[in-house]
Amino acid sequence: MALDLAEQGYQVTLIEKGSPGNGASGRSVAACRQQFSTESTIRGMMYAVRQLRDFASRYETDQAYFPRGYLFVYRDPEQFTVAQTENALQRQCGLTEAVVLTQTEVAARFPYVSRDILGGTWCPTDGFMRPEVIYSTACEVAERLGVVHYRNTEVLGVDLSGDRITRLHARKVLRNTDLDVVGYGDKVDVACDFVVNATGLWTMKTQALWSTPGLYPQPEIEPKKVFVYYLSKNGLTVDFSEWPFVATDCGAYCRPELSGDKMILGWIRRTDPYRAEAPDRCQDEVPVGFSAHDLDGYAVEMWRELAGWLPVLGDLGMVQHTSGVYDNAPDHNPFIDNDKHVKNLVHAVGFSGHGAMHSPFTARIVRHKLEVGGNTMDLDGVQLDISAYAIGREFKPEHKVL
Numbered sequence: 001m002a003l004d005l006a007e008q009g010y011q012v013t014l015i016e017k018g019s020p021g022n023g024a025s026g027r028s029v030a031a032c033r034q035q036f037s038t039e040s041t042i043r044g045m046m047y048a049v050r051q052l053r054d055f056a057s058r059y060e061t062d063q064a065y066f067p068r069g070y071l072f073v074y075r076d077p078e079q080f081t082v083a084q085t086e087n088a089l090q091r092q093c094g095l096t097e098a099v100v101l102t103q104t105e106v107a108a109r110f111p112y113v114s115r116d117i118l119g120g121t122w123c124p125t126d127g128f129m130r131p132e133v134i135y136s137t138a139c140e141v142a143e144r145l146g147v148v149h150y151r152n153t154e155v156l157g158v159d160l161s162g163d164r165i166t167r168l169h170a171r172k173v174l175r176n177t178d179l180d181v182v183g184y185g186d187k188v189d190v191a192c193d194f195v196v197n198a199t200g201l202w203t204m205k206t207q208a209l210w211s212t213p214g215l216y217p218q219p220e221i222e223p224k225k226v227f228v229y230y231l232s233k234n235g236l237t238v239d240f241s242e243w244p245f246v247a248t249d250c251g252a253y254c255r256p257e258l259s260g261d262k263m264i265l266g267w268i269r270r271t272d273p274y275r276a277e278a279p280d281r282c283q284d285e286v287p288v289g290f291s292a293h294d295l296d297g298y299a300v301e302m303w304r305e306l307a308g309w310l311p312v313l314g315d316l317g318m319v320q321h322t323s324g325v326y327d328n329a330p331d332h333n334p335f336i337d338n339d340k341h342v343k344n345l346v347h348a349v350g351f352s353g354h355g356a357m358h359s360p361f362t363a364r365i366v367r368h369k370l371e372v373g374g375n376t377m378d379l380d381g382v383q384l385d386i387s388a389y390a391i392g393r394e395f396k397p398e399h400k401v402l
């Protein structure tokens with residue numbers, strides 16, 4: 001967003017309380033798809049994929065996008081029927097490379113998938129990103145364009161004049177050698193014409209800076225803890241390097257690391273009784289029952305489930321876990337909209353597990369909200385209805401969530 005605005009000639013100040021990637025962005029599985037069930041998101045993700053694909057040549061950096069494809073596979077007839085309807089919508093939006101496959105077609109193209117399925121949907125231009133290339137290059141180019149970037153600096157207050165923010169008050173964050181926050185240092189005050197709130201899960205905290213509870217609709221964010229596991233080849237000579245992202249209808253999914261050495265697993269199943277709370281504390285916390293080494297835990301249950309769909313995974317070895325927290329919106333669509341009270345504030349939060357891939361589209365919507373406003377936006381000549389991201393909207397769930 002900062003880079004996009006700087007490229008349009010805005011004078012931008014970027015304030016981050018940690019270093020870039022301190023939140024969910026540094027913990028993502030980095031997968032990217034256009035197979036969604038909300039029309040604006042399908043079209044927006046087609047735009048995002050084009051931007052991600054051109055990122056390396058545009059900014060003369062390493063390849064940031066790898067179109068390895070996304071395969072959804074189904075055993076549940078009801079879910080398979082819904083997937084076919086969604087596929088028809090995706091194709092209507094111009095995503096003609098997304099296709100429905102029968103069980104025989106899946107077996108012919110992806111022989112490692114169990115035969116015990118009804119079929120799937122496949123889009124070869126979906127793929128994997130390298131977020132660290134994207135955000136480090138974006139920061140570097142943005143700074144060259146004049147963006148002032150404060151790292152380790154937390155916004156702690158705002159000056160409001162009527163219905164506008166006129167100034168942000170931030171302080172340098174002091175950390176010990178373990179990077180724990182131990183206090184605050186120098187003040188950083190920034191005068192502003194407008195503010196973009198991109199504080200993800202911390203919105204639950206930052207919205208107290210500018211809103212009066214109950215007075216106006218606010219982005220409704222709920223934390224959802226997510227665990228990610230890594231399987232290693234365990235001496236096997238299997239080559240994963242060309243595998244796509246595979247998502248099953250029970251919500252378990254996997255993708256290979258770009259090197260093809262390890263397989264990364266995740267599951268959208270709720271992680272109760274574990275509850276995510278303060279984001280700083282719980283992003284990397286892995287409680288008993290959720291570690292890669294708990295033999296009767298969540299990880300092994302997920303692994304067993306996935307091995308039922310992709311039998312070769314059963315021969316690998318569980319080696320590692322990571323975790324993070326999604327900033328979930330009630331309908332799994334983000335809130336990208338002008339604040340209902342503070343006229344020069346735009347929110348871009350609530351990405352519900354798909355914000356990394358969404359980022360080029362998010363930047364376009366934020367610019368539209370700053371310059372034009374309203375819920376109809378021109379995207380490459382198409383008048384796009386973006387009310388799915390409005391604050392105070394009637395919630396219509398995005399069904400394809402991982």
Ligand SMILES: Cc1cc2nc3c(=O)[nH]c(=O)nc-3n(C[C@H](O)[C@H](O)[C@H](O)COP(=O)(O)OP(=O)(O)OC[C@H]3O[C@@H](n4cnc5c(N)ncnc54)[C@H](O)[C@@H]3O)c2cc1C
Binds near residue numbers: 019029326348350
């Ligand atoms: C395990 C996991 C797997 C995921 N997999 C994928 C995936 O495959 N594909 C995908 O597209 N998405 C994925 N996501 C989701 C994606 O990572 C997020 O949606 C996206 O990174 C959100 O970006 P963000 O910038 O909105 O939020 P964040 O990256 O969380 O950034 C918010 C930032 O705000 C800063 N901040 C907070 N309060 C303040 C303050 N007061 N002052 C200054 N700074 C502040 C924080 O330090 C933080 O860095 C995944 C997420 C997780 C946790």
